[in-house]
Each structure stands twice: as C-alpha cells, then as structure tokens.
Amino acid sequence: MGANPTAEHHGGKDLGQDERTITSISRPIASPGQLTRRELSGIVCSLCLATPCAAAPPATEWRRFRDRFLTADGRVVDTGNRGISHSEGQGWTMLLAASFGDRATFHLVYDWTRRTLARPSDALFSWRYSPDRRPPVDDPNNATDGDLYIAWALARAGQRWGDPALTAAAAAIGRDLLRLVAREIGGQLVLLPGASGFEDERRIVLNPSYFVFPAFVALDQVAPDPRWRRLNNDGLTLLRRARFGRWGLPPDWLAVYRADGRLAPAEGWPSRFSFDAVRVPLLLAWAGHGTEPAVIAALRFWTDPAHPIPPAWTDLRTDGLAEYPASGGVRAIAGFIADVVAARASTNPLTLAPEDDYYSSALKMLTMVARAETGR
DSSP: OOOTTTTTHGGGGTSOOOOEEEEEOOOOOOOTHHHHHHHHHHHHHHHHHSSSSOOOOHHHHHHHHHHHBBBBTBBBTTTTTTEEEEHHHHHHHHHHHHHTHHHHHHHHHHHHHHHBBBOSSSSSSBSEEESSSSSOOOOOBBBBHHHHHHHHHHOOOOOHHOOOHHHHHHHHHHHHHHHHTEEEEETTTEESSSSSSSSSSSSSEEEGOOOHHHHHHHHHHHHHHHHHHHHHHHHHHHHOOOBTTTTTTTOEEEEETTOOOOOOEEESOOOOOOOTHHHHHHHHHHHHHTHHHHHHHHHHTOOTSSSOOSSSOOOTTOOOESSBBBOOHHHHHHHHHHHHHTOOOOOOOOOOOOOOHHHHHHHHHHHHHHHHHHHH
C-alpha cells in the first residue's frame, strides 16, 4: 500500500518494548451503551487511581509543554521517536497555541511548518521531518490528520485574532483535502490517510483516528461544502461498524473492501487498538458524540477489572494485551471519557509528568482543551 505516515510515529512507542502478549481472562461485558450506576462508580475509582490528579493551572502546563518539546525555530520534537517532527505534531501545537491565546508561539510553529513541510503543488504538507536524514523531508506524501489539525488550528486562530489570511489558509487546506484525498466507497465518503499509498483495486485503507470530527465542523465554516457534513455522518456510520475483538474496539488501521464493503483490521499493520486508535474516543467526545459505541467500548476496555491499570494496546484478532501500561496521556483520555459518559465535570486538573514523552504529553494537552470546551 505504499507510504505509511503514522506507523513509524506511533510505532516508535513500541521500540524497545517486549512484543509478547498475554491473554486477558475476564467476565463477559454488557452490550456497549449500557452502563449501570455501579459500573460507573467502579470506573471512577479505577481511573482516579490510574490518572495523576495534582492541581495546576492549564496555562502552566501549556508553558511546560512548549518549553519541553518546541525548538527555538518552531519545530515540535517527538522525543519518543528519534527526535523527528511531523505535520500532526505541528498541527497539534498550533491548535494548542491558538486555544491558549499564545499568538507568538502559533506563528513560530506555523512559519516553520510552512517553510519546511509545505508541498509545492497544493496546500497540504509533507508528513515527516527527520533531522538525521538528508534531505530531512524525504517523503513528500501528506498525512491527512496533520493537514486537518493544521487547518483547524488556522481556522481557530483566524477567528480568535481576526486574521483573514489565516482563515484563507485554512480554507485552502480544506479544499485540497476534499480534492485530493476524499473517496467514495460503498456509498460512504471517507478521507484517505494520505494522497498516495492507501488504495488499490481491492480495498481502501483508512485510519479511524484521522476522523477529526471537530475539524470537519470548523472547516465547513471556512470552506463551506456539503461533503464536510457527509464526512461527519459517514464517519460515524463507519465507526459503528468498525469494531472488533472482545471489547468491540476500532483498529489503528482499517481496510474497507470494494467488492462487498467488508471491514477488517488492515493487513500489513498490527491488528491493534493502540497508539492511533486511542484518539478515536477523544475526538468523538470532543465533537459531542460521547454516546457512540466506540466511546463506550473504549471506556469498558480501559476500566475492565481484569487489568486494573489499562494496558497500552490490545490485539483485535487474539484479544492479547500489551505487557506494559498505557501512557499517562491515554489514561487522561480515559478519565475524560469516564466524565463524559457520566455527564459530570472533572475536578482533577491534568498535569504533565516527567515520565511523559512528547506523545503522552500531547494527548494530555489535547484532553485539557477538550475538557474545557465540553465542560467535562
């Protein structure tokens, strides 16, 4: 299928880890969407134990994130993956800067991104910068999630600071995403993970964590097109079907077969709910879809009493579990989801811990913003 814009990034979390899996033995779970008060109470207790709850203002955490992972010229460093940078991380940091009102940092990161990752023939961005390679940008393919986050950040910044140039840049990215990576399959509209390498005569490969539902809403405002609403609605429909394994979870990589519309974890990638797919419930809840089956299923997985500390991943074919725990960032998402499902506001501010690498820290920061914007 060609280039894989995120396998190296999120796969980097696995480097050096023991790849053996263990099989969990636990009681059968109830159908997704049905949580009793007793179950909710147990979920709250388990997540409070698993998630750091020290108090600190979110702005302080933003400064910590910026100081730890941002270079002086605006490059966001993935400390868990050989110090590379990627369009996703640049977009996340732009979104955080706009959300925290840090205009100087926003423009610093955006300027580096345009200068270094911009593609010459469209408004999208090359997905990876590797400081140890020559040239550092050695793969011109885009990563659709990175483009979506950059566009969403530009739309947010343009509105916040009254800058029509930023709004226009967001609209240009949105139009080129619809032009270059939108595809129809089985009567549904989807976005390829990148402009090349993810489709052949048999199937299309998708990454469910690239369904950035809040970005679809933002881009429909700056680049109005009925396809944004279709992407939202068809994405929800697809995620209701794309659930596998004991807990009914979405995979990191999903194959949609042209002949019959069948869905399956994509061959060529580990059949896991792991470093990519953990973002699916976050994005659904952030966009107001907190009762979707994929959200409830993720909560049940993270709070299954068979593993009091959530594991980093599960294999959706074997139900095997990672022998190492989920990061603090993933546990932060789990806590947010528990509050969304229980319809309550959290009283436990998130903080960045010394052991949080770039990806764990970024997930925590995104969860902070999602909490603020949803009241959870």
